[in-house]
Amino acid sequence: MSLRIPAQVMAEIQRHAEQQYPEEGAGLILGSLDGEDRTAHSVLPVNNTFEAEQRGRRYLIDPLAILRAEEEAERQGMSVLGVYHSHPDHPPTPSKFDVEWAVPWYIYLITAVRQGIAAETRAWRLQEDHTQMMEEPLAIEQEAR
């Protein structure tokens, strides 16, 4: 499995992460599937609905927001491929809480934000046995597909 993502979509993810700092920012990745290969076409920023005082280290996307995103993606001939979120002043690696709540099949992009500036973004996916998340190849493309 791999994820290709246009540079301008990645820039949008990183901009959202910076705007939400010091809270975690999150959203959904919409795109197309070709077998195991996924190509992101756009992102849908969503509200972090976790309790306000914990949004610096937690995020939550309402299930009805997922439903609306799936319906919108289907109208555009796309799918919800996964989720992006930020780790303010923490590395872009999954936390224990990330693993506990991870949905199978989704790709998870995690962006580290250091002192308000977005840094590295890495891609992860839950193992089928739900024990850990494994890193996936992430290709950032300069030209929109």
Add this chain to the structure above:
Amino acid sequence: MSSIRVPTALRAYTEGQVEVPTEAATVGRALQELAQRYPGLAPHLFGAEGQLRPYVNLFVNDQDVRALAGVQTPLAEDDQLMILPSVAGG
């Protein structure tokens, strides 16, 4: 007949099916039957002790079953049971 709507993330385990018809009388029974029909889906709905995974939300006709009778919520003709993930992390 009522139906179960499968979210995108779980369709890899239902042979791509988006809607699965069911004659089950309750939400819980419908889930059990779905897991029996698609054994690869079962570990993604239920944990090792049979509890629902934390990200699994169940809605009947846009209403969260937590506000109804949970997995005992009855399913009537033409009801739609939606499995919706809530996405969270830290």
